[in-house]
Amino acid sequence: xxxxxxxxxxxxxxxxxxxxxxxxxxxxxxxxxxxxxxxxxxxxxxxxxxxxxxxxxxxxxxxxxxxxxxxxxxxxxxxxxxxxxxxxxxxxxxxxxxxxxxxxxxxxxxxxxxxxxxxxxxxxxxxxxxxxxxxxxxxxxxxxxxxxxxxxxxxxxxxxxxxxxxxxxxxxxxxxxxxxxxxxxxxxxxxxxxxxxxxxxxxxxxxxxxxxxxxxxxxxxxxxxxxxxxxxxxxxxxxxxxxxxxxxxxxxxxxxxxxxxxxxxxxxxxxxxxxxxxxxxxxxxxxxxxxxxxxxxxxxxxxxxxxxxxxxxxxxxxxxxxxxxxxxxxxxxxxxxxxxxxxxxxxxxxxxxxxxxxxxxxxxxxxxxxxxxxxxxxxxxxxxxxxxxxxxxxxxxxxxxxxxxxxxxxxxxxxxxxxxxxxxxxxxxxx
RNA sequence: UCAGGUGUAGCUCAAUCGGCAGAGCGGGUGGCUGUUAACCACUAGGUUGGAGGUUCGAGUCCUCCCACCUGAGCCA
Numbered sequence: 001x002x003x004x005x006x007x008x009x010x011x012x013x014x015x016x017x018x019x020x021x022x023x024x025x026x027x028x029x030x031x032x033x034x035x036x037x038x039x040x041x042x043x044x045x046x047x048x049x050x051x052x053x054x055x056x057x058x059x060x061x062x063x064x065x066x067x068x069x070x071x072x073x074x075x076x077x078x079x080x081x082x083x084x085x086x087x088x089x090x091x092x093x094x095x096x097x098x099x100x101x102x103x104x105x106x107x108x109x110x111x112x113x114x115x116x117x118x119x120x121x122x123x124x125x126x127x128x129x130x131x132x133x134x135x136x137x138x139x140x141x142x143x144x145x146x147x148x149x150x151x152x153x154x155x156x157x158x159x160x161x162x163x164x165x166x167x168x169x170x171x172x173x174x175x176x177x178x179x180x181x182x183x184x185x186x187x188x189x190x191x192x193x194x195x196x197x198x199x200x201x202x203x204x205x206x207x208x209x210x211x212x213x214x215x216x217x218x219x220x221x222x223x224x225x226x227x228x229x230x231x232x233x234x235x236x237x238x239x240x241x242x243x244x245x246x247x248x249x250x251x252x253x254x255x256x257x258x259x260x261x262x263x264x265x266x267x268x269x270x271x272x273x274x275x276x277x278x279x280x281x282x283x284x285x286x287x288x289x290x291x292x293x294x295x296x297x298x299x300x301x302x303x304x305x306x307x308x309x310x311x312x313x314x315x316x317x318x319x320x321x322x323x324x325x326x327x328x329x330x331x332x333x334x335x336x337x338x339x340x341x342x343x344x345x346x347x348x349x350x351x352x353x354x355x356x357x358x359x360x361x362x363x364x365x366x367x368x369x370x371x372x373x374x375x376x377x378x379x380x381x382x383x384x385x386x387x388x389x390x391x392x393x394x395x396x397x398x399x400x401x402x403x404x405x406x407x408x409x410x411x412x413x414x415x416x417x418x419x420x421x422x423x424x425x426x427x428x429x430x431x
Numbered sequence: 432u433c434a435g436g437u438g439u440a441g442c443u444c445a446a447u448c449g450g451c452a453g454a455g456c457g458g459g460u461g462g463c464u465g466u467u468a469a470c471c472a473c474u475a476g477g478u479u480g481g482a483g484g485u486u487c488g489a490g491u492c493c494u495c496c497c498a499c500c501u502g503a504g505c506c507a
Contacts, residue, residue, distance in 0.1 A: 030470090031463040050464065067457095082465060102441075107468045108456050109443055113499055169505075185507090210505055211432070223507065303503080345507095354507060402507030427499070 007043035010077055010087050019074040020045070020089065023124070024065050024100075026107055034062055038073055038089070044126070047073050047089040054091065062094055067106070068124065070097040112415075119422055120431045130258035131418050134251060135407045139203075141250035142224045142401070145243050146201045151226060154193040156186025156202040161381060171209045171219075182207035185400060188330075188385050190227035191361060194396055195388055201226040211426055215415040216303070216353055218404060220424035227398030233342040233360045236397035237318055240346055240356050241276050243401065244316055248272050251410055264412040268350060271314040280321040281340070284309055300326040307351035316355070317347045329371040332360040332395075344399070352409035358399020365389035 005018045022040035029035075032051035037044055051059050065071065074093040079086060104118050105125065115122050122128055143153075159173075159180045170181040186202040193200040203224045210217065226239060248269050251259070259266055279287070284305075288295040291308045295301070300322065301309070310317055324333050324341040331341040343359030362368045368389055372379055379386075407419035417423040422431060 026468080028466045028469055029463085030466060033464040033466080035466050035469090037467085046467080048465080080465090082467085084467065102458065104441075106442065106457050109468095111443075111500090114442070206507080208506070212503095212505065213500085214502065217506075221507065300505090303506095357507060400507060405507055 007038070007040050007045045010043070010045060010085075013077045014079060014087070015077065017074065017076050017092065018089070019072050019093075020047075021072045022070070024067055024069045024071065026067060027065060029063060034059075036062065036065065036073070036091070038071070039124070043085070045085060045087060045089055046083040047075060047091050049091040049094075054093065058094060061096060062091075064099060065096065066100050067103040068100040068121075070100070071095060072097070116417070116423070116428060117430070123421065126261060128418060130261045131407065131411050131413065132421060133258050134255050134262075134411050135403070135419055137251050137255050138247055138403060138407055138410065141247045142203065142243065142403075144250075145246045146199075146224075146226060149199065151199040151201050152193075152197045154190065154197065154200045154202055156183060156189040156204060156225075158183050158205070160184075169208050169210050171207050184208055185223065186225050187227065187398065187400065190225055190398060191385070191388055191396065194227040194229045194398070195392065195394070198230075199226070199228050213426055214303075215417075216405060216408075218416055218420060218423055218425055221405075221416075221420065222403040223400045224403065225398060225400040227396065229394050229396045231360075231397040232395055233320065233344065233397060236358060236360065236399060237278070237320070237344050240344065240358065240399050240401075241274055241316075241318070244276075244346065244356075244406075245272065245274050247406065248410070259411070262411050262413075264410075268314075268412075269410065272349070273315055276315045276318050276346070277313050278318045278320065279309070281319065281323065282321075284319050287312065298323055298325075301345075303353060306347050306353045310347040310349050310353070311351055314349060316349060318344050319347065320344045327359075329375045329377065330361050330368070332362045333367075342397075346399075348405070348409040350409070350412075353405065354402075355405045355409065356399050356401045358397065360395065360397040363389060363393045363395055365393065 004021055005013065007020060007022070020038055020040055022038045025037040025039040025044050027034065027036045034049040036047040036049065038047050049059065049062055072095040073089060073091060075089040075091040078088050078090055080088045103121070105115070105121055123132070159175060160183045161180060170184060173180050173182060183206055185206055186204060190200055190202055201224060204222065205220055206223050207220050209219065228236070228239070252266070252269055284301065285295065285297050287309055288305050293305055293308060295305050301319070309319070320343065321334060321340040322343055324331060324339055327341040327343050331343050334340040334342050341359060344356070345354050346356035347353060348355045362371060365386065368386065372382055404416050404419040408416045411419070413419065417425060
């Protein structure tokens with residue numbers, strides 16, 4: 001096949017004859033004049049066809065082009081203010097590959113269930129396209145951030161023998177004659193990797209069988225999880241803050257067009273600056289009490305509580321030192337206050353909620369053993385993990401950033417389900 | 432799991448007190464040389480989520496079930 005010309009590069013071909021390969025996004029006819037909006041995955045361009053410029057047969061064939069029909073369209077690139085994007089293709093030839101059947105998704109409005117049922121086709125629409133391009137930029141930014149800091153990417157397994165926390169939120173599956181679970185976090189494996197490589201991260205899908213039906217939950221979502229040896233909570237928070245600031249910067253630099261299409265208020269992203277506000281649990285509790293929340297001191301923060309706190313600041317907020325009882329067994333306790341965990345949650349602005357959870361890990365063997373017992377966890381399952389405390393244990397810390405929640409926030413979306421190509425929720429595993 | 436809501440044409444939604452099942456879009460046909468979700472005319476398109484019940488009469492009222500949406504809890 002000949003070298004493809006893409007719509008994204010169309011300005012380079014002004015005045016030249018090119019052939020574009022794509023799909024009909026929309027078309028309008030006006031008697032002897034046709035406008036065909038062609039998309040090719042990199043952009044959309046208006047193609048103009050006058051009767052008389054091509055054969056009557058071809059003109060009539062183009063009239064029959066339906067939404068999402070596939071075609072190669074040749075013509076001369078011109079500049080025209082009347083066209084969206086400023087460029088047009090004056091059609092000289094059309095090679096129709098397929099005339100599509102009636103496309104289910106029209107340019108008019110649709111309900112969410114209908115769109116999700118047609119997710120495989122919905123991906124072609126401009127807004128979904130924009131969201132997934134932002135997602136791609138966020139993924140690249142995460143990788144670049146850690147790669148540039150000398151981290152090593154270590155992939156965590158997806159089949160796991162036991163839970164990180166309780167088994168109620170795990171998807172169980174058969175593993176030959178045994179039970180296995182889909183991973184809920186790569187963290188424990190990253191701790192092993194950090195003891196080998198110093199600075200590591202993993203980036204992959206994780207699975208939670210939580211029966212959550214909210215705009216913030218998926219049963220399958222992607223997390224980036226760094227883990228660093230010889231790292232304390234303060235340093236961990238610097239990494240978290242640095243990562244988020246870098247992601248925001250990259251998206252603002254490279255995805256302006258997509259953010260505009262999503263009608264995102266870009267000034268809200270531009271306002272984000274290091275250092276992020278830092279609150280400890282008691283500070284947060286005071287804010288909630290003053291705001292009249294039903295929050296109970298000693299409990300974890302609820303979703304409405306996170307909204308109250310995050311809306312007080314322009315940048316993401318870092319909340320630290322939660323009561324150890326509401327956090328996972330592997331969290332290290334604060335030596336100053338033994339009932340507090342050396343942990344941090346990062347809350348996205350504008351009420352988007354928690355996007356990062358992390359902290360310093362318990363590095364003392366006896367303390368960890370006691371914690372496993374207290375949480376009624378099967379010690380055998382953690383023998384390998386306990387080995388990490390027997391052979392050169394060091395202070396270490398890490399966190400997990402939820403990719404889809406981050407993208408939801410950056411795009412200013414109402415719901416997380418549009419930020420992953422094929423969302424899995426409690427009520428959907430199709431398509 | 433709990434609470435609230437929704438379910439009517441391919442899609443998005445109307446239908447007053449229980450009284451003829453309707454519109455826009457999309458589809459089809461015709462018209463139009465600057466359309467941007469074009470416009471104009473005509474046209475086809477219905478097991479009102481399912482099962483029972485009340486009634487002369489049910490999209491509408493009652494019971495049960497199903498699906499989906501939103502939120503809570505839990506979490507990223």
